[in-house]
Amino acid sequence: MKTLLFPGDRRVELAEVPTPTPARGQVLVQVKAAGLCGSDLHQQFRVPASEREGIVVGHHTSPDTIPGHEPAGVIVTLGDGVTTLAVGDRVAVAHVTGCGHCVACRRGRDIDCPEKVFYGLDRDGAMADYMVAEAKDCVVLPETVSFVEGAFWACGAGTGYAALTRGGLVAGETVAVVGLGPVGTAAAFFAAKAGARVVGFDPLDERRDHARGLGAHHTIDPTDPGAMEQLAELTRGEGADLVIEASGVAPGRASTIQIAGVGGRIVFVGLGNRTVEFDIDQVIQKQITCMGSWVFSTPDLQDMIDSAVDLGISVENMVTFRYRLDEAEKALSEFDAGSLGKTVFVWD
Template sequence: MRAAVYRGREELVVEDVPEPTCAAGQIKVKVGHNGICGTDLHEYYAGPIFVPTEPHPLTGYRLPLTVGHEFSGTVVEVGADVFDVAVGEHVAIEPVYRCGTCPPCLAGHYNICRQIGFHGLMAPGGMAEYSVVPSWMAHRLPESVGPELGALVEPMSVAYHAVRLGEVGPGGSAVIFGAGPIGIGIWFALRGIGVEDITVVEPSETRRAAIAGLGATDVVDPARADPATHVMQRTGGRGADAAFDAAGVAGSVAAGMSCLGARKRLIAVAIYEHPIDTELLKLVMNETAIQGSLCYTAEDYRAVIDLMARGHYDTTGWVEHVPLEQVVEEGFAALRAGRKMKVLVDP
């Protein structure tokens, strides 16, 4: 079968690899779409970062391997002892490997497992015609959720998890820094839980237009208006009930802290390439907090799929498709250059 195999920095090769088969407890999925994630971009242009160069303790895999962890597809084979998933079902994959024995896992927070692994980063993933996963990674998709939305369940669950950590509810206010795919996902998630007062801060005209096209009504260009001043005016001086940094730069963290109301949280959900200095005195004087957010759990997947089934998500204007053979030029390179916002690879 054809697959995109990562071999190291700026080396991703579409080539023939053996088609996988199921062992006990596994399912084989014919991949419909696989999204390119910001993590994949970091891996391609600056890696290997997350892809292990020595065998991963939970999966045993190492470089080189087939990438892709945001995917959906159709079950075409099930292994022995699989009773909860059937051939022919459409599924989204929750790609987290966890040990089940470390303190976070035992507390139910397997998304921060001390040995965490990801299918498509620490095991051969979905940027291929077929992928084999443990059956517990599969989430059934209702008929109303097509394969395109199915491939977006993973990144939208990243966003939904961050929103849960923000502890903002109906009638509250929020500010989002960054209107890329995760920022858009945060906007959808906030609206899904009843938050309507949302400010989006984004320097890119293209991204501002995309999220405005989805229905965002308060979209700010930080080059033309100070986000903190804007949010304080909008909230009558109270400040936002939650801030979400999906940009991952020092300016967005500092501005997010300045936008917050007393004793509220900035949720950090970006990948930070460089160290960021934090004004601790500002945290102290306002009793605000910075909360990290890493991936998701099955609870977030179920919530996102439910919202999708009710027609809550819209891919218009920000999601594009490319064939597997063009994954580097029309996928990775186009995303890095800012020509596209979200790319789904179609094996």
């Protein structure tokens, strides 16, 4: 089968490798769509070739590991003992798999498992014609949900949705989203669909325009010296009820304290590795609640997709770029340069 590899130094490599065979409790998925995520860039694609073999976010990765953790496709082979799925099922695959036995896993929270494994990082992922997945990590895609949507739900869209749930969004509230990449734009989209008033923050004109086209009611350039005055005017001086921080950069994270109103909630969802200075006195005086949201559980992924279908909500229009696997060099070059919206590899 054909696969994509990231040897490092911003290079891509197409390779032919044997098609894997599913073991007990596993399935073989013929991949139909595989999304690109920002973590693919900074954990694998941009990494110097000399550093590609090693530990990333506590997990081992290698240039020989097939990348990609946003898969959707069709089950073509069942491993022994798989009874909950059938050949021909259309599925998305949750991108973290746990041991299956600990308390976190039994709650469906594989992301909290001490022995969790990430598809596309320390186990082969989605950027190949076929991938092996644990049957327990697969969620069924209704016929009305495209494979491209399923791939986006598997990480980016689902992460944005889960951040709003974590923050306890209430219809009629003002929601500020800091960082309008794929996760932030998804959060803005879902917040607007849930009846919130949405204000998006991003320094890029194109991203602000894109977010407004998907439901954000107002957008602000955070580098504008008058950004906070604009927010005050929009909220009559009250600030945001809920702030979703999806940029993962220090200035964006620090700005949330100013953006949140009295009694506001902040959900941090964008990962970053730099120290951030916070005005803790403002947190106290404004009585702000700060939370973290790290993706979602596998049962939550199924619930999110099913709920979207019932509500007639599609995330198809958020996917702005589609490429074949043999166009990977162009896809990664444009994605690395900050392409707008979501990028997905497609097979049909």
